[in-house]
Amino acid sequence: MTNPDTTNPDTTNAGATNAGGTNAGAVNGATMKPAALFDVSGKTVVVTGGSRGIGLMIARGFAESGATVVISSRKADACRQAAEELSASGGTCIAHPADLSTPDGIASLVERVREISPRIDVLVNNAGATWGAPIDEFPDSAFDKVFDVNVKAVFALTQRLLPELRAASREGDPARVINIGSVDGMTVSASDNFSYGASKAAVHMLTRKLAAVTAADGITVNAIAPGPFPSKMMAYALDDPELRSGVLQRIPLGRTGTPEDAAGTAIFLASRAGAYLTGVVIPVDGGLTGAR
Numbered sequence: 001m002t003n004p005d006t007t008n009p010d011t012t013n014a015g016a017t018n019a020g021g022t023n024a025g026a027v028n029g030a031t032m033k034p035a036a037l038f039d040v041s042g043k044t045v046v047v048t049g050g051s052r053g054i055g056l057m058i059a060r061g062f063a064e065s066g067a068t069v070v071i072s073s074r075k076a077d078a079c080r081q082a083a084e085e086l087s088a089s090g091g092t093c094i095a096h097p098a099d100l101s102t103p104d105g106i107a108s109l110v111e112r113v114r115e116i117s118p119r120i121d122v123l124v125n126n127a128g129a130t131w132g133a134p135i136d137e138f139p140d141s142a143f144d145k146v147f148d149v150n151v152k153a154v155f156a157l158t159q160r161l162l163p164e165l166r167a168a169s170r171e172g173d174p175a176r177v178i179n180i181g182s183v184d185g186m187t188v189s190a191s192d193n194f195s196y197g198a199s200k201a202a203v204h205m206l207t208r209k210l211a212a213v214t215a216a217d218g219i220t221v222n223a224i225a226p227g228p229f230p231s232k233m234m235a236y237a238l239d240d241p242e243l244r245s246g247v248l249q250r251i252p253l254g255r256t257g258t259p260e261d262a263a264g265t266a267i268f269l270a271s272r273a274g275a276y277l278t279g280v281v282i283p284v285d286g287g288l289t290g291a292r
């Protein structure tokens with residue numbers, strides 16, 4: 001029996017050669033300097049919901065690392081403004097406003113992305129919505145509203161962009177899909193967000209299923225499950241001193257997430273460093289889920 005931890009990398013097919021000048025790896029890890037391990041420069045990245053919040057944090061991280069980033073969201077002005085801001089700070093960012101809860105919105109983003117590049121290295125399915133109401137008042141429509149963007153759009157966009165993801169895949173350097181789930185899809189939330197928690201649990205399982213099906217195409221699919229990050233979605237809790245203190249008390253590390261936490265995890269998953277992960281859900285939550 002071989003212990004994979006002690007196998008000489010020269011005798012495995014993972015990272016033993018530097019195939020075609022890609023980041024496939026190096027003999028005995030000789031060239032695995034951190035700068036190369038986490039390099040995402042030159043990649044083409046699509047970030048849905050990239051106009052603000054966690055999507056903007058991730059889009060900025062890629063743009064500032066030398067990737068070409070396409071962002072999409074419904075509000076056209078905010079989307080264009082975010083892209084202009086990222087481009088002005090030295091990155092390359094292109095805005096494409098679209099409502100991804102609709103088939104037309106998905107189709108228009110796919111068409112635009114294809115005009116920009118025949119190869120998509122990284123797709124970040126981040127756009128999301130939530131709804132809160134006590135159980136007796138929770139409307140049926142809040143399931144459609146939330147599931148359409150949080151779950152159906154994740155599948156639809158990934159499915160439609162498979163040709164471009166396959167085209168980007170290289171030996172040792174797979175194309176990457178990163179879905180943004182939530183700790184609320186892992187543990188029961190204190191909020192009355194019935195459709196939201198269910199949608200995020202669905203995102204996590206969809207991630208695992210897509211990972212299993214697309215691995216043979218050289219595509220990895222992973223999810224980031226954020227804990228509380230300051231954003232418009234979380235403003236109701238984090239802007240209220242009493243609610244905020246309750247939120248912070250539940251986080252072992254005692255703080256909310258930062259742009260570095262969101263972008264850092266996404267860049268890890270998109271780089272050579274993250275090439276051997278697929279089908280995993282990574283909580284980025286200051287210990288919230290681990291401590292429950």
Ligand SMILES: NC(=O)c1ccc[n+]([C@@H]2O[C@H](COP(=O)([O-])OP(=O)(O)OC[C@H]3O[C@@H](n4cnc5c(N)ncnc54)[C@H](OP(=O)(O)O)[C@@H]3O)[C@@H](O)[C@H]2O)c1
Nearest residue numbers: 049051053054073074075100127128182228229231232233
């Ligand atoms: N913040 C947190 O603490 C937290 C925790 C766990 C998970 N998450 C997840 O992280 C992701 C980002 O959340 P956030 O907190 O950054 O929220 P946010 O500030 O409300 O941002 C959501 C983004 O998605 C876009 N969007 C919403 N509906 C859309 C639609 N139908 N079509 C296209 N774009 C749409 C929004 O732009 P428009 O409104 O202009 O469309 C915006 O760019 C979501 O999936 C959320 O569930 C957040």
